[in-house]
Amino acid sequence: MSNNWYKRYTSYEQPGTTAGSGPLGRLSVLASSVVLSLLPLLVQAQATRSVSGRVVDGTGSGLPGVTVIVPGSTVGTSTSSDGSFQLEVPTTATALSFSFVGYTSQRVDITGKSSVQVTLRDDAQALGDVVVVGYGTVKKTDLTGAVSSLSPKDFNKGTFTSPDQLIQGRASGVQVTQNSGQPGGAATIRIRGNSAVTGTGQPLYVVDGVPLDGRSARPGLTTAIGDSPNSNPLNFLNPADIESIDILKDASATAIYGSRAAYGVVLITTKKGKSGEPRLDVGVSGGFSQIMRRVEVLDASQYRQALRYYDAPATNDKGQNNDPLGEILRTAPLQNYNVALSGGNDNGRYRLSLGYLDQQGIVKKTGFEKYSAQLATNLKFLQSKRLGVDVNLTASQFREQLAPITNNGDFRGSLIGQALQYNPTDSLYNADGSPFVRRGTTINPVAQLEYYNDKSRVTTVLASLSPYYKFTDWLEYRALVSANYSTGIRRTSIDQRLNIEDYFGRGFALVANNELLTQQMTHTLNFNRQLTTDFNLNALLGYEYQRFSNSGSGVNALGPAGGFGTYGLDYTNYIQFSNPSARNITSFVDPETELQSYFGRAILNYKNRYLLTATLRADGSTKFGANNRYGYFPSASVAWDVSQESFFAVEAVNQLKARVGYGRTGNQEFPAGSAQSQFVFLPNSGGLGQITNANPDLKWQSDEQFNAGLDVAVFNNRLTLTADYFYKRTTDLLYPNIPGYPAAPGGNSVIWFNLDGTIVNRGVELLAGITAVDNQRFGLNFNANATFVKNEVSDLPATLIIQTGTLSGQGLSGVTAETIQNGRPINGFSLPTYNGINADTGCTMSSGRRATPEIRTLLRW
Numbered sequence: 001m002s003n004n005w006y007k008r009y010t011s012y013e014q015p016g017t018t019a020g021s022g023p024l025g026r027l028s029v030l031a032s033s034v035v036l037s038l039l040p041l042l043v044q045a046q047a048t049r050s051v052s053g054r055v056v057d058g059t060g061s062g063l064p065g066v067t068v069i070v071p072g073s074t075v076g077t078s079t080s081s082d083g084s085f086q087l088e089v090p091t092t093a094t095a096l097s098f099s100f101v102g103y104t105s106q107r108v109d110i111t112g113k114s115s116v117q118v119t120l121r122d123d124a125q126a127l128g129d130v131v132v133v134g135y136g137t138v139k140k141t142d143l144t145g146a147v148s149s150l151s152p153k154d155f156n157k158g159t160f161t162s163p164d165q166l167i168q169g170r171a172s173g174v175q176v177t178q179n180s181g182q183p184g185g186a187a188t189i190r191i192r193g194n195s196a197v198t199g200t201g202q203p204l205y206v207v208d209g210v211p212l213d214g215r216s217a218r219p220g221l222t223t224a225i226g227d228s229p230n231s232n233p234l235n236f237l238n239p240a241d242i243e244s245i246d247i248l249k250d251a252s253a254t255a256i257y258g259s260r261a262a263y264g265v266v267l268i269t270t271k272k273g274k275s276g277e278p279r280l281d282v283g284v285s286g287g288f289s290q291i292m293r294r295v296e297v298l299d300a301s302q303y304r305q306a307l308r309y310y311d312a313p314a315t316n317d318k319g320q321n322n323d324p325l326g327e328i329l330r331t332a333p334l335q336n337y338n339v340a341l342s343g344g345n346d347n348g349r350y351r352l353s354l355g356y357l358d359q360q361g362i363v364k365k366t367g368f369e370k371y372s373a374q375l376a377t378n379l380k381f382l383q384s385k386r387l388g389v390d391v392n393l394t395a396s397q398f399r400e401q402l403a404p405i406t407n408n409g410d411f412r413g414s415l416i417g418q419a420l421q422y423n424p425t426d427s428l429y430n431a432d433g434s435p436f437v438r439r440g441t442t443i444n445p446v447a448q449l450e451y452y453n454d455k456s457r458v459t460t461v462l463a464s465l466s467p468y469y470k471f472t473d474w475l476e477y478r479a480l481v482s483a484n485y486s487t488g489i490r491r492t493s494i495d496q497r498l499n500i501e502d503y504f505g506r507g508f509a510l511v512a513n514n515e516l517l518t519q520q521m522t523h524t525l526n527f528n529r530q531l532t533t534d535f536n537l538n539a540l541l542g543y544e545y546q547r548f549s550n551s552g553s554g555v556n557a558l559g560p561a562g563g564f565g566t567y568g569l570d571y572t573n574y575i576q577f578s579n580p581s582a583r584n585i586t587s588f589v590d591p592e593t594e595l596q597s598y599f600g601r602a603i604l605n606y607k608n609r610y611l612l613t614a615t616l617r618a619d620g621s622t623k624f625g626a627n628n629r630y631g632y633f634p635s636a637s638v639a640w641d642v643s644q645e646s647f648f649a650v651e652a653v654n655q656l657k658a659r660v661g662y663g664r665t666g667n668q669e670f671p672a673g674s675a676q677s678q679f680v681f682l683p684n685s686g687g688l689g690q691i692t693n694a695n696p697d698l699k700w701q702s703d704e705q706f707n708a709g710l711d712v713a714v715f716n717n718r719l720t721l722t723a724d725y726f727y728k729r730t731t732d733l734l735y736p737n738i739p740g741y742p743a744a745p746g747g748n749s750v751i752w753f754n755l756d757g758t759i760v761n762r763g764v765e766l767l768a769g770i771t772a773v774d775n776q777r778f779g780l781n782f783n784a785n786a787t788f789v790k791n792e793v794s795d796l797p798a799t800l801i802i803q804t805g806t807l808s809g810q811g812l813s814g815v816t817a818e819t820i821q822n823g824r825p826i827n828g829f830s831l832p833t834y835n836g837i838n839a840d841t842g843c844t845m846s847s848g849r850r851a852t853p854e855i856r857t858l859l860r861w
Helices: 022-045 123-129 163-167 251-260 300-309 324-328 415-421 445-450 571-577
Strands: 048-056 067-069 076-078 084-090 095-099 106-109 115-119 130-133 136-139 147-150 174-178 187-191 204-207 242-248 265-270 276-289 332-345 348-360 367-381 387-401 452-472 475-494 508-530 535-558 583-589 593-606 610-621 630-641 653-667 678-681 688-693 701-714 719-731 733-737 750-755 758-774 779-794 802-806 816-820 833-837 844-847
Touching: 076 084, 106 115, 130 147, 130 242, 130 265, 163 174, 163 187, 163 242, 204 251, 242 251, 251 265, 251 593, 251 610, 251 630, 251 653, 251 701, 324 415, 324 445, 415 445, 445 452, 475 571, 508 571, 610 653
Parallel strands: 048 115, 204 265, 688 750
Antiparallel strands: 048 084, 067 076, 067 095, 095 106, 130 136, 147 242, 174 187, 242 265, 276 332, 332 348, 348 367, 367 387, 387 452, 452 475, 475 508, 508 535, 535 583, 535 593, 593 610, 610 630, 630 653, 653 701, 678 688, 701 719, 719 758, 733 750, 758 779, 802 816, 833 844
């Protein structure tokens, strides 16, 4: 049976009268003569030959349903279940085209051949040939900006809670630092240095075309021992679902995202289904965690020796031999399970994945547990397959159990500090096994851990629907509608038996919830065509609207006289039993922020050696003052691939490309509504209080960046080198200040303004890669990267020194360790000089002090 897309008509011998008998016979003879005279022409017009073969994937397995067609005609077929095909083609045909959804199309020469064997590469392999950029992809050879692209083979290996851990140390110019050892804790990512006077300075994350809010819905917590560290906003993603991560570093690459791209852009692409037989992937991993290196402190024996050496009172020896830090630590298990089902055909593809992660912390009573699910589908309609829709749905819930470890604990310290300072000869447990507690300011870390309960639960849903229509092979319209909803609940209680004076004998309970919602609508028109033999144009026009909402509420309270009691329940389960006069009810809703954008990009390629990219984006944001709602962010970059020139005849060099680019981006990372006069409702019918002053002239923080780079590949791409020089200049710094003049409008409320000053980051990035072995059975690669950055602050008012880096602990009230001032790096350390210990008094001696700042204000929000 033939699968050909055309019909072959065959003559049928008709029974009837003898040739030449009667008028009908004579007419038949005449017709036969005409047919016989034309037969050579008909045979020549329909002359065909047979071509057969088989189409396989990278593993050698046959691919069913692959479209096989003679280019420029309608002669074609599709492969059978084992990937084989047979096709009658015109004798003049010289090539066959093979295409399959999820694989790279391929054109094969059939001149003089009757059979062919074709291997198609899947999209994951083809991903190395293209790079994801804003609102689309480009061929890697067409890149003119500074972009780091990482695929699964480049990721860090192991089990991780969030995708940012996959790229730590893997890309030049990108610094990833874990803020704490808490499972699921936040990380700090710096791309090409730090220029954030306020805010987090984090890059913009974009998941499958959807820009994220950048915040976590987990409610914050402030208690008598300080503020709890933040959660990671990427925790809702399963690292096993990530297909690629592309990092846009210079302004010529990031300007397409305009006002949110000042600190770089991280594009995360999740895995999609591939056509073919249903595929089931199962992954199981596990492990254990321990503290890598302990801080060396005196054990009980050494402590007793110190008491004798310094003639300290013998009463300090409590007679025990304990390891306080060891008592709160453990060997923590980890388990991770992932399963994914994928498949499809030319009409649609799908991938469904489920994940479960349970990571216990090395501090007892801490851990991170996550359930995740993702569904990705691509459906195509019409016979031409020009109409389609992409649907992506990610849902997850993670639960955290948190320890009493804070960023800014007071003189009592937080858990780790308490364990390091605790007397190793003192008791940790009572005779009945309960934690030992003594009134006073010394806190037993075992009691702190046992009598402190802090649990959170964050549920996130990210959904997007993207219909598209291909008018031609080179013109496509695409829409994207998305919603990212996240809600967080936190329950915290501190037992009344813990000797923290604020809570001793009474106890503390808190219940809080937050909601974050981001909505997006995007329209893009993509044009990508080879206009002439030498000239290709890849152009984009787009419109985007985004809306951001944030709200929350909570209640916290102290227990009644005599405390919450011991009823076998967590205090948060009967918080109504608390003391009404010590009960605080809070709620808030931030002003909705709207962002409206128009953008365009053009990539010109002439002879595959001269490249030009130009971008312009206009952003209008309700965050800014009425006089400066819109900002404009242009960029341009060029590249010259010398290796494509006819005069460059060095066979060993596969690529030698020089790049130069310039662009401007913006920053709107500050609280919603800060350009307006804002008021809060005070508790206990206390009326209204103003928290911000209006500033109609507040405008965008501006970041300008120049980049020059060189890409080299030699020895059949087995050795690659990328080098970039960058110069980034940040001005119009967004800054909160309290008016310093009498009777200021709004009293002591903050006014946001654009601070005079400049922050410059300049440096060099180097990336080298060696492919030592590359075959189907074994691969061996070596990669190294290095970044050298110099950061400097200038043009601030001459007497202005902004103090940052608050220190916490005993004797450190109001002490800071860092400054922002002219001639120094941002947040550079500025400390007195240590001059030893005074032999007479036993006190430390130091010299030098910092100047008193002209402006003192809150620099962290």
